[in-house]
Amino acid sequence: MVTETAPGLRLGTARGRGTLVAAVLASGMAFLDSTVVNVALPKLGEDLHAEMSGLQWVVNGYTLTLAAFVLLGGALGDRFGRRRVFLIGVVWFALASVACGFAPSIELLVFARIVQGVGAALLVPGSLAMIQASFDPAERGRAIGAWSGLSGVSTAVGPFIGGWLIDSLSWRWIFFINIPLAVGVVLCAHWIPESRSLAARNTRFDIAGSMLGALGLAGITYALIAAPEHGLGSFTVLLPFLVGIACLISFVQVEKRRGEPGVGHADRDGRPRRPAMLPPSLFTSRVFTLLNIYTLFVYGAFGGIFFFLVIQLQSVSGYSALEAGIATLPITLLLLIGSAQSGALATRIGPRPQLVLGPLLCAAGALLLHLVGPEADYITRVLPGVLLFGLGLMALVAPLTSAVLAAVEDEHAGVASGVNNTAARAASLLAVAALPLLVGLSGAAYANPVAFDHGFNQALWWCAGLLVVGGVLALLVRVPGAGERPRRGQD
Structure with a gap:
């Protein structure tokens, strides 16, 4: 990995520990959400008078945008700076969490979860990429192991903390708990060194591929969730399903026409070609x-x-x-x-x-x-x-x-x-x-x-x-x- 900063952090230094703590706290936010939101579904469904489809969207709205944009989030970090994009993702995720906690209806909660997934797509790849790019090679294995173990602990304590908050206070607190974690990351930010990939400097982003992938998954997901209420043959189900299929076919065609990540091929107008988000050569x-x-x-x-x-x-x-x-x-x-x-x-x-x-x-x-x-x-x-x-x-x-x-x-x-x-x-x-x-x-x-x-x-x-x-x-x-x-x- 070619970066603009020489990797040299060590776990025994304040900068090394601060960078590791920031990465662990940020990934902990995402892991906590994955373990406690499902537990909260019956309570929030009752409180917001939601139907089964609403509960599905509370889970899938977040998963949809995270799955669709996580590769783009990693590419943005490589190009504009992993620290910068990581911190944007943390703040974005925290603000969306506040919106989730205050959501007065299931529709607004689903919208906030969709926005939250975008923030997760920016912070999730950055949390590990910062460690990989910034730590001394001799310390990198220990740092990644510590990140993995401490992130695993956050996953393990999620059911205790989330379940207690849901039973004792409200399901809304499973989202508010992200705020102190985000504040901790921001307080550690001055220890995090910036790093970029030199190979990504002249690379254009596969925005079209990301959007087509997101729209394809969204169309099919919407059709499947709406089918029990409207019927498989209804226009409300068939239209988004067909649009989703068309978008996924277009996604495949777009990716086939593009080069590999970081390869500086040029378009006919001389500008760098956008690399494929999903490189066909892998398959x-x-x-x-x-x-x-x-x-x-x-x-x-x-x-x-x-x-x-x-x-x-x-x-x-x-x-x-x-x-x-x-x-x-x-x-x-x-x-x-x-x-x-x-x-x-x-x-x-x-x-x-x-x-x-x-x-x-x-x-x-x-x-x-x-x-x-x-x-x-x-x-x-x-x-x-x-x-x-x-x-x-x-x-x-x-x-x-x-x-x-x-x-x-x-x-x-x-x-x-x-x-x-x-x-x-x-x-x-x-x-x-x-x-x-x-x-x-x-x-x-x-x-x-x-x-x-x-x-x-x-x-x-x-x-x-x-x-x-x-x-x-x-x-x-x-x-x-x-x-x-x-x-x-x-x-």
Whole structure:
């Protein structure tokens, strides 16, 4: 990575510690939102008189803009300064959080969540990129490890803090809690060195690609969420669906016509060509292509299970928000404790065994969650499925990341990671939009224990099926090991 500032920060210095704290606090805001917003859905739905579609949009509005613009956010940081774009994202996210907390209606809450996702797209790539660009190479591994561990702690404490705030005060406080975190980042800002990529200086941005991707996902998501109320054949559903499909087709065509990131090709008028946000050359690797299809299946299932489970625990099983949040804590703890060992095992034996076994364990865990019903005892009916699901996640997450990076040349590692991350978020987005339609949940069904319990059990079968397909896909591809160089068209 070529930067305008020589990397030299060390953890033992004030500047090094300040930069690390800022990165951890900022990523903590995004991680907290991902763990506590789902827990708050029943309470905010009741308070704002929302229907099922409103709850879907509270989750998907944020995911949509984050997935659509996170690659652009990383590119903006490379060009204009990672510190600058990171801080803009932090302030943006904080202001949007205030708007979420004060939202008087479900419509305004959804709008604020969409705006919040844009802020997250600016800060999320910057939090790790600053560490990568600014720390001395000898200290970089320790700094990234500390960032990962401390960010994981914020994810683990999210259910405790969020659940307590929801039960004791109001669901609105899960958004207000972002304000002191943002203030902490701003106070640490003077320690953060600025860094840029020299290769990105003359690069124009793929604004068209970002907008087409966002509009494509938005159109399809809107159609899926609106279908239960308006019917699959209605103009209200068909028009946005067709517009979304057309935008995604146009997105693919636009990306095919553009060059690779950072490559200074010129247009006919002599100006630098906008690089592709989604470089087509990456997909000449069949391994990379199949791994991203695998990601779509397994992360679609994950998004669906997490969306349904916390509502099931509160609306059907009678858990409080705090109890529902804590119920899934073993999954987070297993990831924190076992991900490093899982990654090390994948390095020794190759990632494919874990990529096959992981989703199958998750599928078995999803089927065990059928035990979660009215007045479900946690130890006997919730914990077995949660533990098995968590073991599956622990088995596959780290090996999937290493396999994606091993499937491309080193110079494309950053883009490949971003593409895979976007695929995971898009999969969750579409699953949360589609599953209520597939299982017949609409209107205020989330507040009807009998109706929601029936839909929850059907959704688990769909999610288990997606996970099994993911496991089968992993069998069909030869995943490169950590020491292997990828080959073009490798399978």
